[in-house]
Amino acid sequence: MNGTPGPDESVLARLRQHRTVRLGDIAAIATVSKATASRALRDPGSVSAASLAKVRRALAVMGVEAEATTRREIPMIALARPSVPAGNVDPYARLFQILTDRIFAQRIAAVHVEAVPGRGDDLARSLVGADGTGESVGAALVLGGGAAGELAARLQELGLPQIRISNARHSDGISRIVLDAADGIATAVQHLVHLGHRRIGLAVLRDSAAAGRIAAFRKAMASILHIPATRDQAPIVEATGGTMAGVAAAEELLDVRCSAVIACAPSLSFGVLEAAARARLDVPRDLSLLTVGDMPDADVIAPPLSQVSYDWETVAESALHEVLTMMADPAEAVPVDYSITPDLVLRASAVPPQRR
Numbered sequence: 001m002n003g004t005p006g007p008d009e010s011v012l013a014r015l016r017q018h019r020t021v022r023l024g025d026i027a028a029i030a031t032v033s034k035a036t037a038s039r040a041l042r043d044p045g046s047v048s049a050a051s052l053a054k055v056r057r058a059l060a061v062m063g064v065e066a067e068a069t070t071r072r073e074i075p076m077i078a079l080a081r082p083s084v085p086a087g088n089v090d091p092y093a094r095l096f097q098i099l100t101d102r103i104f105a106q107r108i109a110a111v112h113v114e115a116v117p118g119r120g121d122d123l124a125r126s127l128v129g130a131d132g133t134g135e136s137v138g139a140a141l142v143l144g145g146g147a148a149g150e151l152a153a154r155l156q157e158l159g160l161p162q163i164r165i166s167n168a169r170h171s172d173g174i175s176r177i178v179l180d181a182a183d184g185i186a187t188a189v190q191h192l193v194h195l196g197h198r199r200i201g202l203a204v205l206r207d208s209a210a211a212g213r214i215a216a217f218r219k220a221m222a223s224i225l226h227i228p229a230t231r232d233q234a235p236i237v238e239a240t241g242g243t244m245a246g247v248a249a250a251e252e253l254l255d256v257r258c259s260a261v262i263a264c265a266p267s268l269s270f271g272v273l274e275a276a277a278r279a280r281l282d283v284p285r286d287l288s289l290l291t292v293g294d295m296p297d298a299d300v301i302a303p304p305l306s307q308v309s310y311d312w313e314t315v316a317e318s319a320l321h322e323v324l325t326m327m328a329d330p331a332e333a334v335p336v337d338y339s340i341t342p343d344l345v346l347r348a349s350a351v352p353p354q355r356r
Contacts, residue, residue, distance in 0.1 A: 025076065028111045029104070030058035061104040077103055077323065078127050078140040080113035082148040088241045089266035091294050092143040095165070098316040099141060106320075111137055115147035124154035138327045141165065141319055145208055161326035163319050163336060167293075168209040175326075175336035177319055181209070181264065181292050182216035184308035184342040188262045188290045189220040191306075191344060196352045197260040197288060198225065201235040201253035203246065203272065204264040210238055213264055213292075232256075239268060246271015247278070254279060259353040260288035266295050269305060288350040292342070304347035310340055 027037040032051050039046045040055040047055075062074050079099055084090045103110040113123060129136030140162040142152040152164050156174050164176040185202075192200050202217045204210050214236055222229035235256050239249040246268040253261050254275060263269040269291045276283050283289050283303060291298065291307040298305040318338065326333040 025062070025074070025109055026055060026058050029061060029109050030054040031112070061107060062109060074107065074109055075327065076109040076111050076137040077327075078111045078113050078137040079103065079143075080115050080123075080140060080148055080151055081143040082115045082146045085241055088243075089270070089296060091266055092165075093296060094294055095310075095312045095316060096143060098312050099320065102316055102320050106324075113140075113151070115142075115144075115151045117147045117150070120147065120150035120154045123151055124158055124160075127155065128158045128160050130158065139163075139323045141323055149208075161323065161330050161333065163323045163326075165315065165319055168212065169339075173335075175322070175333075177315060177336065177338045177340060179293075179310055179315075180339045180341055181213055181308075184292050184344075185213060185216045185262065185264075186220040186224075187342075187344050188292060188308050189217065190224055191346075192260045192262070192288060192290060192350060193224050195260075195288070195350060198353075199235075199256075199258050200260045200262065201237065201256070201258035202262050202264070203237050203239060203249040203253065203268040205268065206238040206240055214238075217262070239271075241265070241267055243267050243270045243274060247275045250275035251279075254281070254287070258287070260290070260350065262290050262292060264292045266291070266293070269295055273301075284349050284351040285354050288353070290350050298345075299347060303349045305349045306347045307345050308342045309345055310342045315340055 023034050023037055027034045030037060032054055036047055036051050037055055040052050044052050079096065081090070081092050081096055100110045113127070115123065127137050127140065138161070140155055140160055142148050142162055142164045143166070145166050145168060149166070152162060152174055153172065155162050156172065162174065164174050165179065166176065167179045167181055169176070169178045189200060200221065202214065204213050217236065218229040218234050221227060221234040227233050235253055235258060237249040237252045239245040246263070249268060250261060250272040261272050263272055269289060272289050273283060276287050281287050289305060291305050294309050294312070295305055295307050298307050322336050
């Protein structure tokens, strides 16, 4: 993945052909309503300073003067991710922002899409202009699974070039960059064992990636500790999303005397911290915690959380390069199948085990 070249000007020039910027384009990029975008263009004094700044930034990104917004050609890329239930943390938030900034920096419109269960067909049709609006994007970057996976499958059927970035691999013919947590989990186990932990538990979301993560955990525990890695010796709890589910998972692992927990989602990490506080246990003195995946503000949480995380800048650069190449010449596009291994970032939440 390192050293992947960015999009060159010849690619971008080809992408900017045959695209008319409309009011909806400006509103989408500025993240304001069409009505607000219209007022900002016709009567700047009628909208708030914040909204006006957003619209002007969108125009600058698109290379459009306010007087000529109706006939400017620019490509558009859909940037989609699943909706996040209240109380959950979006594990793709940082990648989403980095991709948005990189797309804008190339003077391409990033159309933000929230994938909602049961609406994949409608969303896909609107993105490719099959809903009668005439609006269409040139490609899509789809982050995550669940509803986002449903949207990606429909976009594949409609023939839209796309790259999926998710934590599971499927044989669906869609080009993808896989955030492979298996090596990350093995690294987490190895680090905790090096600290002296022998009773390590895994908290994992009950989703399509769960089976692979559980298998990786058991394999790592067996090979590093030389144990059978049964349910008793390698405790695992599958949980639904949300902090309270994380609390319940952590309580199960505490009940079986785990001295360290590997949490595979931000909500589960917060759940572990909450469960420890309820049990009057100190993290990391009484319980070590290591997060697998992106944990927003992990360095400012008390205690700062050690984590196995991805180089989002490299992921974003590679994904954007590949999708622009697809857009420039779809007939010659080579299917993408990358696997990204996360790195261990040590902070203060994992220490040698103490008696409790």
